[in-house]
Amino acid sequence: MSVLAQHGFRKGHKLQAGLAEEAIVGVVFSPRDETPADLIELISHIRHDFADSVLLIDPQLYASTVQEARDRHLPEYPFYSGDLRRAAFTTRFIEKTVRTCLDFQERLPLSYFVSPSVAFATPEDGWSQIALQFAEESMEQHARLKTKRPLLVSLVMDESALVNRNGLDDLLDSLTTLEPTGFYLCLVRNAGTQYGPAMSPDRLANFLYVGYSLATANEYEVIAGYADWVGLLLHSVGVNHCTTGWGLGLRQLQWSRFEQGGFGRQPKERYSSVPLLNSVFVEELEACWRVKRVELVLSGLAQDKPFKLSNPLNVSWPQEISTIQHWEALSAASRAISARDPDKRIDYVRGRIHEARTRYSELMSQGVQFSQSTGPGHLQQWLGAIEAFVQATF
Amino acid sequence: MNLANMSSSDLAQLLERKVTGLEVQSTETRGGQRRVFVGSIGKKMYALKVFAGYSDALVRAQRELLTLKKCRSQHLVRPGPFDLIRLNEPDDDDSRDEEPAALWLYIEEFVDGESLRQRLLRGPLSIEETFRLALESLDGIEALWWKQRVHRDLKPANIMIRRTDSAFLIIDVGYVLVLDSSRVTSPHLAVGTPGYMAPEQFTGLRPRVDFRADVFGLGACLYEALTGQQPFRKPGDIKEDVLRRTINETPQSPIVVRNETPGCLSEIVLKMLAKKPHLRPRNVSVLRRELEECRQEDRSK
Numbered sequence: 001m002s003v004l005a006q007h008g009f010r011k012g013h014k015l016q017a018g019l020a021e022e023a024i025v026g027v028v029f030s031p032r033d034e035t036p037a038d039l040i041e042l043i044s045h046i047r048h049d050f051a052d053s054v055l056l057i058d059p060q061l062y063a064s065t066v067q068e069a070r071d072r073h074l075p076e077y078p079f080y081s082g083d084l085r086r087a088a089f090t091t092r093f094i095e096k097t098v099r100t101c102l103d104f105q106e107r108l109p110l111s112y113f114v115s116p117s118v119a120f121a122t123p124e125d126g127w128s129q130i131a132l133q134f135a136e137e138s139m140e141q142h143a144r145l146k147t148k149r150p151l152l153v154s155l156v157m158d159e160s161a162l163v164n165r166n167g168l169d170d171l172l173d174s175l176t177t178l179e180p181t182g183f184y185l186c187l188v189r190n191a192g193t194q195y196g197p198a199m200s201p202d203r204l205a206n207f208l209y210v211g212y213s214l215a216t217a218n219e220y221e222v223i224a225g226y227a228d229w230v231g232l233l234l235h236s237v238g239v240n241h242c243t244t245g246w247g248l249g250l251r252q253l254q255w256s257r258f259e260q261g262g263f264g265r266q267p268k269e270r271y272s273s274v275p276l277l278n279s280v281f282v283e284e285l286e287a288c289w290r291v292k293r294v295e296l297v298l299s300g301l302a303q304d305k306p307f308k309l310s311n312p313l314n315v316s317w318p319q320e321i322s323t324i325q326h327w328e329a330l331s332a333a334s335r336a337i338s339a340r341d342p343d344k345r346i347d348y349v350r351g352r353i354h355e356a357r358t359r360y361s362e363l364m365s366q367g368v369q370f371s372q373s374t375g376p377g378h379l380q381q382w383l384g385a386i387e388a389f390v391q392a393t394f
Numbered sequence: 395m396n397l398a399n400m401s402s403s404d405l406a407q408l409l410e411r412k413v414t415g416l417e418v419q420s421t422e423t424r425g426g427q428r429r430v431f432v433g434s435i436g437k438k439m440y441a442l443k444v445f446a447g448y449s450d451a452l453v454r455a456q457r458e459l460l461t462l463k464k465c466r467s468q469h470l471v472r473p474g475p476f477d478l479i480r481l482n483e484p485d486d487d488d489s490r491d492e493e494p495a496a497l498w499l500y501i502e503e504f505v506d507g508e509s510l511r512q513r514l515l516r517g518p519l520s521i522e523e524t525f526r527l528a529l530e531s532l533d534g535i536e537a538l539w540w541k542q543r544v545h546r547d548l549k550p551a552n553i554m555i556r557r558t559d560s561a562f563l564i565i566d567v568g569y570v571l572v573l574d575s576s577r578v579t580s581p582h583l584a585v586g587t588p589g590y591m592a593p594e595q596f597t598g599l600r601p602r603v604d605f606r607a608d609v610f611g612l613g614a615c616l617y618e619a620l621t622g623q624q625p626f627r628k629p630g631d632i633k634e635d636v637l638r639r640t641i642n643e644t645p646q647s648p649i650v651v652r653n654e655t656p657g658c659l660s661e662i663v664l665k666m667l668a669k670k671p672h673l674r675p676r677n678v679s680v681l682r683r684e685l686e687e688c689r690q691e692d693r694s695k
Contacts, residue, residue: 179677217672
């Protein structure tokens with residue numbers, strides 16, 4: 001797996017720096033956060049400077065169903081209209097939206113076309129049928145373009161869609177009759193979910209199942225948007241690329257990103273620990289340093305050096321650097337999951353989870369306290385999810 | 395004339411008034427809703443299929459003929475030179491849609507050889523023969539799928555091995571499902587043969603059958619060709635047991651049953667037998683590539 005940046009607001013030079021340092025291999029661009037002219041320029045520059053990078057646009061049409069959405073520049077794009085309700089998604093509207101969306105992408109030096117789509121809360125609801133219509137229409141329109149650039153079909157599902165396995169099976173049966181190159185898979189987490197790698201084991205198991213069915217069983221290329229740490233588990237079941245960004249809203253997709261008043265918070269300073277499979281607060285890193293156990297947390301990356309030499313609280317840790325460190329940590333962790341066979345990859349991840357638990361235990365036995373989102377709670381959930389996934393799939 | 399008691403000479407007599415040059419030679423099979431005779435036009439042999447003409451059978455026969463005309467593959471039986479022929483005259487007073495007394499005939503290429511079912515009575519196929527069975531049958535399935543058709547009844551009895559070149563040919567497309575047409579059979583009615591039918595062919599309320607049902611059927615044939623055992627049937631099983639196993643049980647890996655089976659072939663067969671369509675190979679080219687790579691790997695050992 002390789003890591004792509006999930007582009008968003010206040011990009012600064014993070015994208016270029018991440019690509020230059022090979023912490024990321026590409027970018028998923030957010031039209032919401034750039035004017036069309038700026039986005040075109042940004043993509044052109046990045047393609048010019050990083051010829052081999054993986055570049056794609058998330059059309060973010062799913063935001064159009066949020067009423068009075070905080071969709072910023074999205075209404076400036078020809079394929080987007082806001083405040084849509086279900087009745088608006090007629091066959092003609094879907095055809096026009098797909099056509100304008102793919103036409104917009106065609107003139108840009110992107111690696112993939114990404115189809116527009118809507119989100120659905122359950123695999124059986126009307127929205128999922130509209131999502132399938134978008135997928136089918138995108139296949140047709142993509143064929144019309146007679147292009148060699150591959151198509152990824154967007155699949156945007158609410159976390160609630162992961163509850164019903166039978167419904168997911170039906171949906172996957174339909175999706176796998178399509179012949180795109182792959183899927184851009186986004187999970188919208190429940191409102192109020194605290195940022196972190198935790199997730200209900202049952203839902204995570206079904207999310208892994210979706211990733212496995214598409215990427216391994218059906219050999220589609222799959223890019224999991226906003227996947228962050230959970231991307232490691234997705235990678236173990238075959239997902240090719242995962243994305244994460246700098247702000248919390250770019251690491252985990254929630255509707256609040258598009259809702260009025262749901263302003264994204266600036267993330268508290270964090271350090272991403274490969275051994276703990278989590279991003280801990282810098283104060284917690286300092287607590288580990290105080291008990292002389294900071295080595296148990298450090299990721300073995302170039303950015304670690306100052307933390308070895310001085311109190312972490314005294315280390316300058318601006319978002320420009322911490323973002324790169326986060327991307328590098330995820331890249332390093334995912335590179336280590338290298339076995340060809342999914343069974344072996346899953347076994348490897350299982351081993352890393354047990355190792356992380358041991359490290360957490362040692363740190364906590366030394367008096368280090370972690371918050372709910374930075375503690376070891378997710379590890380048990382991940383193990384549960386892996387077991388449930390393996391049992392139901394193999 | 396009663397279909398069940400029809401003899402070769404009865405058929406020859408009926409045909410005399412309808413077509414010229416078609417000679418009836420022998421009876422191939424007997425019983426059921428259909429009789430098959432062997433005939434010839436010149437030196438070329440044909441299978442002559444006679445059935446009593448109630449509406450569903452008629453539509454099926456028309457669909458079978460149309461399918462064979464549209465779907466061309468070296469591994470799919472070919473249609474004969476005539477369209478459907480009504481053998482007897484309609485009763486004057488019988489204007490109903492359904493005419494149980496109506497007798498119809500259509501003809502197909504006669505495959506001189508034995509069915510895979512007959513062949514397997516003498517023991518499993520060699521590994522190389524199994525690869526060939528897989529790839530050649532896949533060619534036939536692809537021809538059907540290309541025209542949006544699903545065979546739905548792939549089983550050893552419906553795969554012939556031609557005597558002259560040992561080629562495998564898919565026959566009996568009477569239950570073919572045309573995905574974009576109105577259906578003869580209700581989507582809720584199970585069509586196929588227990589033990590070879592994919593779970594989605596007999597479960598669930600929504601019709602979801604597609605090409606991957608044939609992948610499942612072929613997977614069951616390959617399993618049997620490799621191991622000599624049906625994947626979901628155990629001694630003493632009745633139909634319901636077989637269907638239950640098809641839904642709930644994963645068969646033993648072929649490599650466990652027959653240890654000379656290449657590991658990759660064993661995996662491919664189990665993947666073809668996955669319970670959910672989306673866990674089976676999603677198209678012919680993916681499956682063909684996997685099979686060819688596996689065959690290559692096996693040959694290079």
